[in-house]
Amino acid sequence: MPTAELPAVPGVLSARDCRLTAETIAATQESDGALPWFTGGHTDPWDHIENAMALTVGGLWDQARDAYRWSAKTQRSDGSWPMQFRAGVIENADSDTNFCAYIATGMLHFLTSTGDSEFAREMWPTVRAATDFVLSLQQxxxxxxxxxxxxxxxxxxxxxxxCSSIFHSLRCALALAEQMDDPQPSWEVAALRLGHALRDHPEAFLDKSRYSMDWYYPILGGAIRGRRGYDRITSRWPDFVIPTLGIRCVSDQPWVTGAETCELVLALDALGDQRRARQLFINMQHLRDPDGSYWTGLVFTDGKRWPEERTTWTGGAMLLAADALSRSTPGNGIFRDLLPGVRNSGCCCECAAGLYPGPS
Incomplete structure (x- = not known):
């Protein structure tokens, strides 16, 4: 099993800086393995996994395993998780499909980073059940x-x-299925259908175009790449990017956020645009606290941090971006590399019933 190699981005953050950030995330971990937004805050299944990935990047593999085992312990019999916990108590029992799918991304990242196939096999039933649950809501x-x-x-x-995040998680689930020698051809069909929707049918989704995530996530998730990806980024760059500070969360609000900025870094890295990716990574460092944690965002019209929280997942997104930029750990390409279930064929809806079979 490999030993941890910590990321470092020369001229921006050292390996020690990145380790400090990982330690601030680990310091919030509850006794059952949960990774809340901050000490005393709530835990949701998606950000919990993002934090587990960050712990892996930071070399805190035992704490990451504890986090993934929390996911296994709290999974319901249908493969889902409640949306929100606090101190072990369910606060919102509804299920979010994106939240549930992300376990596949986390586990492929952990396996690729550590080589711990025994742990991946332990977690495989959890990933398989979660993926099946998510696909039961493909409509x-x-x-x-x-x-x-x-x-x-x-x-x-x-x-x-x-759905862009789910598409990425489906690709990761397919890669894990191959590693586990447990092929899932129905998942590949589902990924093809979802990728088709993401590339060619914006009308299938609610209009959330005010939010920067709707801008870059089809690229981050791998459904759109190449020239089409560059054109998508270019088309709304002025709407979201604030020079020297990062990117807006919402196009019509004077609020830059660290996690969204780092996710755009990852999307640009996936497009091969390291120059702009690195500059954005530099720009968001004003949110770093001396202890290595990260403030969530800044209202740039009055220079105030808002909300007044240092969220674990902001530090988590920063660590994943640092790893991608520096090519440090074996898992650094988790958002860059195209995996099973990706075909960028053109739309052909008249024959969609044959190419993309689904519920009638």
Missing amino acids: GRFGEIHWSLGAEGSSGEALLTG
Whole structure:
């Protein structure tokens, strides 16, 4: 099993700086393995996994295993998780499909980073059940996936950002299935349908175009790459990018956020645009606290940090971006590398029933 190699971005952050950030995330970990937003805050299944990935990048592999085992312990019999916990108590029992899918991304990242195939096999039933749950909510003409399931049933709506993240998680699940010698051909069909929707049918999703995540997530998730990806980034760069500070969370609000900035860094890195990726990474460092944690965002019209929280997942996104830029750990390409389930064929909806079979 390899030993941890910590990322460092020359002229920006040292390996020790990155380790400090990982340690601030680990310091919030609860006794059952949960990784909340901050000490005393709530835990959601997606940001919990993002933090586990950051612990892996930071060389804190035992703490990362504890986090993944928390996911296994708290998974429900249908493969889902509640949206929100606090100190071990469920605060929101509904399920978010994107939250549930992300375990596949985390586990492929952990396996690639550490080589710990024994742990990956331990976690494989959790990943498989979660993926099956998510795909039970794949609906619609184009293969979009409803974003939530509650006591009254499915939301009946799909989100572009969430489905882009699910698409990436499906690719990771397919790669894990291959590693586990447990092929899942139905997952590949599902990924093809979802990728088709993301590339060619924006009408399948609720309009959230005010949010920067809807701008870059189809690239980050791998559904759109190449020239089309560059054109997408160029088209709204002035709407979201604030020079020297990072990117807006919402196009019409004077608020830059560290996590979204680092996710755009990852998307640009996936496009091969390291120059702009590195500059954005530098720009968001004004959110770094001396202890290595990161403030969530800044209202740039009055220079005030808001909310007044140092969120674990902001530091987590920073560590993943640092690793991608520096090519340090074996898992640094988790958002860059194209994996199974990616085909960038053109739309052909008249024959979609044959190419992308789904529920009638």
